[in-house]
Amino acid sequence: MRTAPVLIALVAALADLGAQPRPAPGQSVVLITGATSGLGREVAQRLAAAGAHVIVHGRDSARAREVLDAIAQGGKGSARFYAADLASNADIRRFAGEILRDYPRLDVLVNNAGIGSTPNERSVTAEGVEMRMQVNYLSNVLLTRLLLPRLLASAPARIVNVSSLSASPIDFDDVMIANRFSGGRAYGQSKLAQVMFTIDLAAELEGKGVTVNALHPATMMPTGMVLRGGYTPRSTIDDGARAVLHLVQDADAGTGQFFNGLNPGRAHAQAYDVAVRARLRELSERLVGLRR
Numbered sequence: 520m521r522t523a524p525v526l527i528a529l530v531a532a533l534a535d536l537g538a539q540p541r542p543a544p545g546q547s548v549v550l551i552t553g554a555t556s557g558l559g560r561e562v563a564q565r566l567a568a569a570g571a572h573v574i575v576h577g578r579d580s581a582r583a584r585e586v587l588d589a590i591a592q593g594g595k596g597s598a599r600f601y602a603a604d605l606a607s608n609a610d611i612r613r614f615a616g617e618i619l620r621d622y623p624r625l626d627v628l629v630n631n632a633g634i635g636s637t638p639n640e641r642s643v644t645a646e647g648v649e650m651r652m653q654v655n656y657l658s659n660v661l662l663t664r665l666l667l668p669r670l671l672a673s674a675p676a677r678i679v680n681v682s683s684l685s686a687s688p689i690d691f692d693d694v695m696i697a698n699r700f701s702g703g704r705a706y707g708q709s710k711l712a713q714v715m716f717t718i719d720l721a722a723e724l725e726g727k728g729v730t731v732n733a734l735h736p737a738t739m740m741p742t743g744m745v746l747r748g749g750y751t752p753r754s755t756i757d758d759g760a761r762a763v764l765h766l767v768q769d770a771d772a773g774t775g776q777f778f779n780g781l782n783p784g785r786a787h788a789q790a791y792d793v794a795v796r797a798r799l800r801e802l803s804e805r806l807v808g809l810r811r
């Protein structure tokens with residue numbers, strides 16, 4: 520009997536989102552995390568406008584409703600919403616399970632969701648992991664690993680990790696940044712870790728038909744994290760969206776690269792240290808429960 524209110528809420532949420540479409544045969548399927556605001560939302564709408572079926576991931580069903588409505592009004596493509604809190608490995612596992620259950624193919628995964636450099640306070644997940652490390656980076660590792668069999672089965676497929684030029688070298692003696700914490704350092708560490716994951720995974724997937732790239736989409740776009748942080752925008756969401764779409768769609772994107780906008784760029788030197796990447800990989804897979 521105690522599950523009744525939960526069931527009612529679930530039914531209400533589903534009714535609120537209406538009948539959600541399935542991809543048509545041959546329609547490209549793209550999953551975008553953090554697609555209910557900022558860059559992710561723009562990319563979701565543009566890919567739908569180009570005819571794709573977009574799996575809109577987010578946390579908030581009201582904001583998701585706006586994205587689904589905008590896509591439906593555009594009259595092209597289709598979209599479906601899935602909620603998950605990327606701060607929780609259990610929730611990521613549930614979410615990935617739903618995608619594997621509902622989608623026999625997955626052409627593109629865009630790991631876009633993230634927390635910016637503000638607020639400056641340190642917070643940790645229920646599992647004691649520093650929050651930006653979890654949401655911005657470890658969630659990429661776990662979600663990608665869980666969905667990889669479906670991406671491989673759908674090859675040619677692509678993974679795009681939305682990182683940043685912001686980079687703070689990883690201090691393995693204090694990965695959770697218990698000392699000398701700043702939001703900027705936590706953000707930079709998580710964004711550099713995404714690049715390391717990208718380089719390693721691309722090497723592992725060489726010749727298997729799944730490419731993986733990371734990028735700095737644009738500097739200070741007027742998105743949620745920038746506006747909430749009180750920063751002055753210095754580029755447009757259009758700039759960032761074009762850079763992401765280049766890696767999602769274009770033939771010259773390659774694999775294992777870090778792009779600065781539309782052009783191949785150079786990440787922080789630590790990203791190219793094989794030993795550091797191996798150490799990060801081992802630690803990350805333990806933290807998300809992929810190895811003991």
Ligand SMILES: NC(=O)c1ccc[n+]([C@@H]2O[C@H](COP(=O)([O-])OP(=O)(O)OC[C@H]3O[C@@H](n4cnc5c(N)ncnc54)[C@H](OP(=O)(O)O)[C@@H]3O)[C@@H](O)[C@H]2O)c1
Nearest residue numbers: 553557558578604605606631632633738739740742743744
């Ligand atoms: N803005 C820039 O100038 C800039 C520059 C370089 C890189 N980037 C990168 O671009 C990506 C997109 O960010 P944005 O600029 O578009 O900022 P944004 O508008 O703040 O979007 C961030 C997205 O991440 C989601 N998110 C945050 N925490 C989450 C959690 N625990 N679980 C699930 N989803 C969560 C947010 O969901 P809610 O809507 O529910 O909060 C939101 O959809 C990020 O990876 C960011 O680091 C941005």
